[in-house]
Amino acid sequence: MVKQTVLIVDDDKIICRTLKYQLEKGGYKAVSANSGEECLYHLKQNDISLVLLDMKLPDRDGMQMLEQIRQVNSFLPIMIVTAYGSIESAVAAMKAGATDYITKPINFEAMMMKIEKALEARNYKKEIARIRAEEEGKYSFSRIVGRSQSIRQVLSLSERVAQSDASTILIQGESGTGKDLLARAIHYESSRRNKPFMEITCTALPATLLESELFGYEKGAFTDAKARKEGLLELADGGTVFLNEIGHMEIAVQAKLLSVLEYRTFRRVGGTEEINIDVRVIAATNRDLKTAVDEAAFRDDLYYRLHVLPITIPPLRERREDIMLLAHFFLEQFNKEFRKEIDGISEATQEYLTNYDWPGNVRELKNMVERAVILENERVITPALLPPEIRKPKVDDTVYKLPKDGISLEAVEKQLIKQALDMAGWNQSKAAQLLRLGRGALQYRMKKYGFLT
Ligand SMILES: Nc1ncnc2c1ncn2[C@@H]1O[C@H](COP(=O)(O)OP(=O)(O)OP(=O)(O)O)[C@@H](O)[C@H]1O
Ligand SMILES: [Mg+2]
Structure with missing residues (x-):
């Protein structure tokens, strides 16, 4: 594990050296700063995990220093070092955002425990911020394809x-x-x-x-x-x-x-x-x-x-332009998830996907792509792996819609026979074929409707 670095800010060089020794003994790296200026310099130059801050500095007021550190890094634990008896200043510092305080003369053992605790809390905070950021990314509008x-x-x-x-x-x-x-x-x-x-x-x-x-x-x-x-x-x-x-x-x-x-x-x-x-x-x-x-x-x-x-949100069948975009989006997602490298979706598959009605909408499409990615051994997704309901050619069985108030079947038959005869140039065998009738059956109906006398 990488050693975490503690920044000691104190104008007293002897205290700095003692603290450095103790911290290194406890498994940390330590750097020291004797002024506010140096403190800011180290914060920018080094990867500091925690600051031990003496409230009395030659070039700055302790509270002002605290604020400046917070501006550089809002998560950084800052531990105040105050002289015994000046509790008020410690309390004020805590209010201004210090993490904890220790009093001089320093009890090193207690100090090490406080440092450990503060670093642990910071790690949680960082972890939670990371999870939050991830979650936010997950649910932004940009994730809606x-x-x-x-x-x-x-x-x-x-x-x-x-x-x-x-x-x-x-x-x-x-x-x-x-x-x-x-x-x-x-x-x-x-x-x-x-x-x-x-x-x-x-x-x-x-x-x-x-x-x-x-x-x-x-x-x-x-x-x-x-x-x-x-x-x-x-x-x-x-x-x-x-x-x-x-x-x-x-x-x-x-x-x-x-x-x-x-x-x-x-x-x-x-x-x-x-x-x-x-x-x-x-x-x-x-x-x-x-x-x-x-x-x-x-x-x-x-x-x-x-x-x-x-x-x-309209159903997928009413926005067919989205089908292939979503399919590719899920392909990429499941490629990553299952460590596959499927390049794309074959022409024939695309045809099936864009014509299917997707009663289960995006969820159904997503599940289908997931399954195909897991099972596919080809370079692209082939129709062989599509579920049968998707591969079934579309049959629209309601081409002829019965009007609400009904219709005369004979009138319909008459019109269709007339259309077939026209289409066939009044060639009776061809017209009979178009209507899937025998020639005799056609002639019978032609007579019935007055096309043949
Ligand atoms: N436009 C989209 N872009 C990317 N993924 C989508 C999109 N629409 C839906 N999904 C994905 O499809 C799946 C189903 O979506 P979701 O659960 O939001 O549907 P729902 O409308 O809440 O369904 P239900 O009514 O069954 O609860 C989820 O995995 C979701 O991430
Ligand atoms: Mg839902």
Whole structure:
């Protein structure tokens, strides 16, 4: 492991040397600075992990020094060294952002423990910042792939909504169109990004459980409520609550939710206290809410409340330009994941992919590409590996659509016979072939409809 470097800032050279000796004995590297100027120089030149700062410097006030160090590096642990008895200055320094303090005369053993603790905490902070950054990257709008006009409209609307103060957003779309992905992108691209994103799927729980998950409960609210529990709405304060599959939320919970959306306040189950919250609610559904309202399965007032800002992600079959782009995007992703080097997608495969209707939308496409990448031994993805439903040629079995008020079958037959005869230049054998009829059968119908006397 690389040794971590501690920067000692003290104008007393003897103290510097003693500290350096102790630190090196403890497994650290140490450099010293005798002035504020030197301190800043080292911070820029070396990879410093921690600063031991004496508050009395020849060229600077200790507090001022502290601020300057913070400006260079906001994560860096700074440990203040003060004379015994000047606790007030240590407290002031802590308030100004120092990590901890030690008093002179120095107890080296205690000092080493404090240093170790501070470095450990810094590593966590760094790790969390890294995870956060990764998560943010994962859920930005740029991760939503698509070049069709319709998806671009969805994205530009979502970007505006994310930046706005809008407190309630509804995302509609068939299963697998990317509602989860979009909800997260809206959160991570809003000013709420550093606050929690809490998700709950409304169908996963019975109504009473869903209620206590959302609103929390007071001790004694029901037999198992041994202690107060905060609900998701409270835990997400300042952030976003994502209500997945709201179309299937039970009516009893809908009423309570409506009141939260209207007044931004609620009570825990079994509680009397009104709790005020600042959360953005993003609801998603693959069910047509208007139909659910008509079927009395969804409250109309809640529907109108949610419908202030609806974002609808169109199904993949209505934006076929996106299919190949997504397929290549997933190809690259799974190549990396499974350490494969598949170059592309064969012409024939592309043909099948762009013509298929994708009832499972992007999720189905993604799963298909994953499977193909795992199994493919060729340089490109070949049709042999496509599931049969994708390889099936498209048969449109509703070319002839029956009008609502019906139609005379004889009139249709008459028209088709006339068209076949015209197409065949009134050659009866050819016309019979076009209609898959025998010549006699055609002649019978020609007589019937007055084409032959
Ligand atoms: N435009 C897109 N670009 C990249 N990946 C996408 C896109 N749309 C969807 N996906 C991916 O497809 C999968 C399904 O998306 P997601 O879970 O967001 O769909 P959903 O609409 O929430 O589905 P359901 O209604 O079943 O919950 C996820 O793995 C998601 O990352
Ligand atoms: Mg989903």
